[in-house]
Amino acid sequence: MNKLEKLNNVITAMITPFTEDFIIDEEEYRKFIRFQIDNGCQPLTMGTTGESATLSHEEHHDAMDIAIDEGKKSGKDPFILAGCGSNSTKEAISLCHYAENAGADGCLVVVPYYNKPVQHSLIDHFSTVADSISLPIILYNVPSRTGR
Template identity: 50%
Template structure:
């Protein structure tokens, strides 16, 4: 499987309103040095919603170039506008990404048939492995297991799904209907271990921005049958996972990286800095886990 293990949903560092290329390259390098299995630029955690199209392309290009084929790059390329998603996916392929992460269209709330036709239309224009992204809490639409099974059967580019419902019954249904070769990755840091136990193959993680070695270690331990170590790492990371969502992602994780000295703390509206009480709680958590 191409997309197996721990992939980091990378933040996008900014400086003075622009993408901070130097810090971004350093972050990619640090992730690889610490054993991450793959990288995801331009996802939710990368503030893709407030990147211009030019910046979106720049961030993918930098990530692919810096990774230099050492780990797979799964580029965020989705949109609620099918034509725009085709254009972004085409660029991801031209830039050398190993696959595209395609979110279900948000706000316009398509039907299951609409979801099917959306991804089918992208596949007809771009030949690249796709991991679909199901996150109803942000999009207002839940892509059902039967729709995924239909897409897997009819659209060869659809290789798997980033499942972020937090619903393990739905994960089980996806694996039952799509088979063991369908790449189901967790979109919630809390559910990595139980998802792996059902037959999933990894995670696209927020917390691995700050602890790539631990999240990659959990996936590796599970793959090697070392369940005690996987369980230890699962519980070791839970406090940090909670802290990453003390307020809206990616505010806490960008704040954490700034506390670690890895990026400047710069967000784009409507994202705003943490409330003082949240910042103190986050700082205490990072200190307790030896992060700062």
């Protein structure tokens, strides 16, 4: 089966558990990922529900690495969709490059949500990100920011 064929269902974003000290709770995150895998959730998606906008780059990388590692350990070859969006095209590209090199299967790229760009700027943003990597990207639309 082509891994893209695993994207034929509802895609839900995973949560990212934190300790009381506001660091990723790796043990609980791994348990949650295994629960997702064992119950057939595809793809494993690190999106806004997982606090991607509030993570440092190091934490974002750690979250990707943990999800990719658990996916490999499961033996079920889940599709790993890494949340790589940012208000900055340059930052989104950096996150996508990291995801690609770490072994993700695709990137979820959110619209730059802070400054509400016009349509041609959105096209430029997503095209530039997509052209920078070989992975497929899924565009994450926020209608209040895109007008659509």
